[in-house]
Structure formats: C-alpha cells, structure tokens
Amino acid sequence: MNSPRAGEQGPTPRRAGLAFYLSRGPSLIVRGLFEPGAFAHAAHRLTGLVICAYLLAHIIVIGQAAFNEQGFDSLMRTFHRPLFLLLDLLLFGAVAFHGLNGCRLMLHDLSIGLRHQGRLVWVVTAATFSLMGWGLWALWPELT
Amino acid sequence: MTRYAPAARVSRMPAWLWLLQRLSGLLILGLVMAHMVVNHYVDPATTITVGYVIANVRKLTFLLVDSCLLLLALFHGMTGLRNVLFDFVSRPRARSLVAWACTVVGAAFFAFGLAVLLTVMNR
Amino acid sequence: MKRKLRVFRYDPEAGDGPRFQTFEVEAPEGMTVLDALHVCKEQQDASLTYRWSCRSFICGSCAMTINGRSLLACKTQLSNLRGTVRIEPLAGMNVIKDLVVDWEPSLAAYRSITPHLMTDGDPPETERIQYPGARRLYDAAATCVLCFACTSACPVAWTAGGYLGPAILTKVARFVEDDRDAATARRLDEIASEDGVWRCRTAFRCTDSCPKDIPITETILRLRRLAAARALRGIAR
Numbered sequence: 001m002n003s004p005r006a007g008e009q010g011p012t013p014r015r016a017g018l019a020f021y022l023s024r025g026p027s028l029i030v031r032g033l034f035e036p037g038a039f040a041h042a043a044h045r046l047t048g049l050v051i052c053a054y055l056l057a058h059i060i061v062i063g064q065a066a067f068n069e070q071g072f073d074s075l076m077r078t079f080h081r082p083l084f085l086l087l088d089l090l091l092f093g094a095v096a097f098h099g100l101n102g103c104r105l106m107l108h109d110l111s112i113g114l115r116h117q118g119r120l121v122w123v124v125t126a127a128t129f130s131l132m133g134w135g136l137w138a139l140w141p142e143l144t
Numbered sequence: 145m146t147r148y149a150p151a152a153r154v155s156r157m158p159a160w161l162w163l164l165q166r167l168s169g170l171l172i173l174g175l176v177m178a179h180m181v182v183n184h185y186v187d188p189a190t191t192i193t194v195g196y197v198i199a200n201v202r203k204l205t206f207l208l209v210d211s212c213l214l215l216l217a218l219f220h221g222m223t224g225l226r227n228v229l230f231d232f233v234s235r236p237r238a239r240s241l242v243a244w245a246c247t248v249v250g251a252a253f254f255a256f257g258l259a260v261l262l263t264v265m266n267r
Numbered sequence: 268m269k270r271k272l273r274v275f276r277y278d279p280e281a282g283d284g285p286r287f288q289t290f291e292v293e294a295p296e297g298m299t300v301l302d303a304l305h306v307c308k309e310q311q312d313a314s315l316t317y318r319w320s321c322r323s324f325i326c327g328s329c330a331m332t333i334n335g336r337s338l339l340a341c342k343t344q345l346s347n348l349r350g351t352v353r354i355e356p357l358a359g360m361n362v363i364k365d366l367v368v369d370w371e372p373s374l375a376a377y378r379s380i381t382p383h384l385m386t387d388g389d390p391p392e393t394e395r396i397q398y399p400g401a402r403r404l405y406d407a408a409a410t411c412v413l414c415f416a417c418t419s420a421c422p423v424a425w426t427a428g429g430y431l432g433p434a435i436l437t438k439v440a441r442f443v444e445d446d447r448d449a450a451t452a453r454r455l456d457e458i459a460s461e462d463g464v465w466r467c468r469t470a471f472r473c474t475d476s477c478p479k480d481i482p483i484t485e486t487i488l489r490l491r492r493l494a495a496a497r498a499l500r501g502i503a504r
Contacts, residue, residue: 035471035472035475036471037469037470037471037472037475038422038470038471038472040470041422041468041469041470042422045228048221048224048228049225049228051221052221052222052224052225055217055218055221056249056253059214059253059256059257059260060256062197062260063256063257063260065194065197065198065260065264066259066260066263066264067260067263069194072193072194072197073193073194076191076192076193077191079192080191080192088184092180092184095176095177095180096177099169099172099173099176099177102166102169102170102173103170103173105469106166106169106170108469108484108488109166109469109488109491109492110492111485111488111489111492114482114484114485114488117471117484139184154456154459154460154498155459155460155461156459156498156499158459158460158461158463158465158498159459159465159494159495159498159499160498160499161465162465162491162495163495163499230428230461231423231426231427231428231466232426232427232428233427233428234427234428234429239461
C-alpha cells in the first residue's frame with residue numbers, strides 16, 4: 001500500500017462487516033474476563049443498568065401503597081414467595097457489587113491503591129459473595 | 145496567564161456530574177444497604193403491608209432516609225444511564241435529546257415518589 | 268520448533284476476505300511475531316500487509332492484536348505465546364488492508380490537543396534550564412511512541428463518540444507536567460469536553476498493554492483531578 005503524498009487522497013478504508021467483528025469479539029471478551037479491571041467495568045455497568053431498571057419499577061410498585069391499597073397488599077404477598085425472595089437476594093448482590101466497586105473506583109480516582117487494582121477487584125467480588133451468603137442465611141427460614 | 149488564545153468555551157457540566165456521581169454514590173451506599181436490610185433481612189417473616197408502610201413513613205428517620213434515597217438514587221441512576229447511552233450516541237443533537245430525556249424521567253419519578261410519601265404520611 | 272499463526276486477511280479492493288489464513292513457520296529461540304510475519308511474507312504469501320519499521324519497539328508502527336491483547340509485534344516473542352498465535356489488526360479501528368488500520372481519527376485527535384511545547388516569554392539565549400527532578404515528573408509520559416496499543420485496548424474507545432483515548436491524554440499530561448510549558452489552562456480546557464478526560468472508566472486495559480510500561484491509568488486520573496479542580500473552582504494556572 002502506498003502512503004498518500006500531501007494533497008493526495010489515500011485509498012478509502014472500508015470497515016470489515018459487523019458479522020466479522022462479532023466473530024472476533026468473543027476472543028476479546030474471553031480475554032477480558034480474565035483481566036480484573038475489564039471484568040469490573042463490565043460488571044459495574046451491568047449491575048448499574050439492572051439496578052436502575054429495578055429502581056423505576058420499585059417506585060411504581062411501592063407507589064401502589066398510596067393509590068391502590070388492595071392491590072398493594074396482594075402484590076406484597078406475591079413478592080414474599082421464595083422465587084421473589086431469591087431474586088431480591090440477587091438484587092442485594094448487585095447493589096453490593098456496584099457499591100463496593102464504586103468505592104474502589106473512588107479510591108483510584110484519588111490515586112490510592114492503583115498498584116493493587118487487580119487484587120482489589122477480587123476483594124470486592126469476594127465481599128459481594130460473602131454478603132449474599134449472609135443474606136441467604138438470614139432468609140433461609142422464609143425460603144424453606 | 146498564557147499569551148496563547150484560549151481553547152473554545154468548555155462546559156463545566158461533565159466535571160460537576162463526575163463529582164456529584166461519586167458523592168451521591170457514597171451517600172447512597174450507606175442508605176440503601178440500611179434500607180434493604182431493615183425492610184427484608186432484620187425480620188424476614190414480615191410481609192410488607194400498607195399498614196407497615198404507613199407506620200414506618202410516620203417515623204421521621206424513615207421519611208428522611210426514604211426521601212433522600214429517592215432523590216440521590218434517581219440522580220445517580222439517571223446520570224449513569226446518560227453516561228452509558230452517550231457511549232453509543234455521538235451526534236450532539238442526539239446527545240442533547242438523551243440528556244433531556246434522562247432529566248425528565250428522573251424528575252417525573254421523583255415527583256411521583258414524593259407524592260406517594262406525602263399521601264401515605266397523611267393517612 | 269514449528270509454530271502456527273492464524274493471521275487476519277482482508278483486501279477490500281480485491282474483494283478478498285475478511286478471513287483468517289493459517290501459516291506455519293519454523294520458530295528458533297528468540298523469534299518475535301514480527302520476525303514470523305516477515306517469514307510468512309517472504310516465503311509463503313507476498314500479499315500479506317502490515318506496518319513495521321524499527322524492529323526495536325521505539326517507532327510504534329507494528330502494534331496489533333496478538334492472542335486478544337494489543338501488543339507490539341517486534342516486542343512479543345513467540346516463546347511467550349501459547350498454542351496457535353492469533354494475529355489481528357488493532358481493535359476498534361477501521362481496517363484498511365490485512366493488519367493495517369486507519370490511524371487518521373487518532374491522529375486528528377492528536378492534532379487537536381496542540382502537541383507541542385507552548386512557552387512563555389521570549390526564548391532564552393541558550394537552552395532552557397530544567398532540573399532532573401522536574402524532568403522526572405513527566406519522564407514516563409514522554410516515553411510514549413504513539414503506537415496506539417492502549418487506545419485500541421480501551422473499551423471506551425471501542426464505543427461511539429470519539430473519546431480522545433489514553434494515548435492522547437498521556438500526551439496532554441506530558442506537556443501539563445512539563446514545567447517549561449505555560450499553557451496548562453488551555454490544555455485542560457482542550458480535554459474538558461464530554462469526550463475528553465471524563466470518559467475514562469478506569470478499566471486498566473491501557474496500562475496492561477503499554478509496551479513502554481507507562482502507568483497510563485494513573486496519569487489519566489491525575490490529569491482528571493487537575494481538570495476537575497479547574498472546572499469546579501475556576502482556577503486559572
């Protein structure tokens with residue numbers, strides 16, 4: 001390929017198609033999972049979006065307490081079933097991860113712990129699972 | 145001061161959003177964990193009913209915590225959503241639309257939530 | 268010892284690809300990925316196209332994605348890679364041909380940050396004095412060879428919107444932290460836009476991929492604190 005001289009137009013680059021990038025993507029994604037910083041970035045984003053969607057739904061559901069009392073009581077009885085308690089536990093885990101990872105990001109913003117970045121990500125992940133374990137223990141009587 | 149011409153006028157909005165996102169996140173962390181633990185994990189057998197909600201909202205701590213959480217969580221969530229959407233939208237007009245939509249949705253849900261709290265408080 | 272290479276091939280003008288082509292090379296000790304590509308081109312397929320120049324990781328030409336990581340081909344030894352080596356162009360950039368990508372958007376971003384020293388007052392009669400302590404402050408950032416491996420590894424740079432990228436922000440830091448430069452205020456304004464320093468998500472992939480071992484994330488975060496101080500308190504420096 002000849003590089004264009006001043007004033008000349010080089011060859012027009014064309015993007016390799018979406019299908020091909022999608023096929024290359026998996027190797028980058030799999031690689032990314034083993035890099036703590038990239039894993040934390042993806043998980044922080046995913047938990048953030050899930051929590052945001054839940055927040056909006058939650059406000060509407062709790063709002064029923066003010067405007068639709070019978071409906072509210074029956075909704076709350078449904079949400080007390082084991083399936084929903086488990087989903088609530090997952091949400092608890094998502095909030096824990098998002099919050100703890102957020103704290104890690106704030107420390108890094110102050111240039112604290114940059115050398116231990118990888119280890120801190122796994123500490124946050126371990127803490128999240130510990131909290132979920134505690135939650136499971138606390139909920140156990142209700143689940144069985 | 146330098147004798148070089150300054151760059152084009154820059155908005156201070158991204159800087160403020162960056163700072164407030166972190167401050168609100170820190171405050172939310174404590175409040176939301178308390179909110180979830182008190183309502184679900186301290187006494188898991190409690191099924192939440194309208195009566196439970198009324199009794200709690202009458203307590204000042206609950207009212208304060210819930211209102212703060214409503215404001216901070218909506219701000220933090222909508223700002224986060226805006227940032228994620230900005231990653232996929234690049235044209236200035238489209239970005240303005242996204243920012244405006246996030247603000248409106250946040251404000252609407254806040255107004256609704258506040259109305260709910262005030263209504264329940266007065267039962 | 269024989270090694271297999273799976274190399275990305277794409278020639279839009281000839282309508283060939285995109286596809287992968289497998290080469291097999293005899294790999295003596297110390298052979299780099301660039302050496303292996305030379306063997307493939309000279310002995311097996313002369314149409315294989317890639318950028319290279321110095322072969323000693325100082326020019327930054329041969330950055331490419333090797334086994335999923337953004338690395339310099341001349342610095343990566345085959346003995347450090349396991350299995351079939353997968354060689355692709357830098358991620359997140361348009362492909363011109365085979366392993367050659369379009370650097371123009373990155374170079375345009377580079378030009379936008381005024382990448383030359385802007386000094387105050389009249390030039391001195393002899394050289395400008397700079398003490399070693401002052402030089403050390405921007406030593407790491409000055410080592411950058413603009414290979415764009417970091418920008419290609421950054422998950423934010425893969426998305427839309429023209430994020431400046433770690434390489435460009437490191438260059439800005441190189442000047443901001445240089446005590447001979449007098450245009451800090453202007454430089455901080457240049458990176459204060461929505462697509463500037465605020466879009467860093469602290470994913471650390473840039474620091475992991477830098478062939479010059481520059482602590483890029485740390486540099487960007489320091490720069491961001493300066494930009495925040497300027498924006499939030501209106502400090503003119």
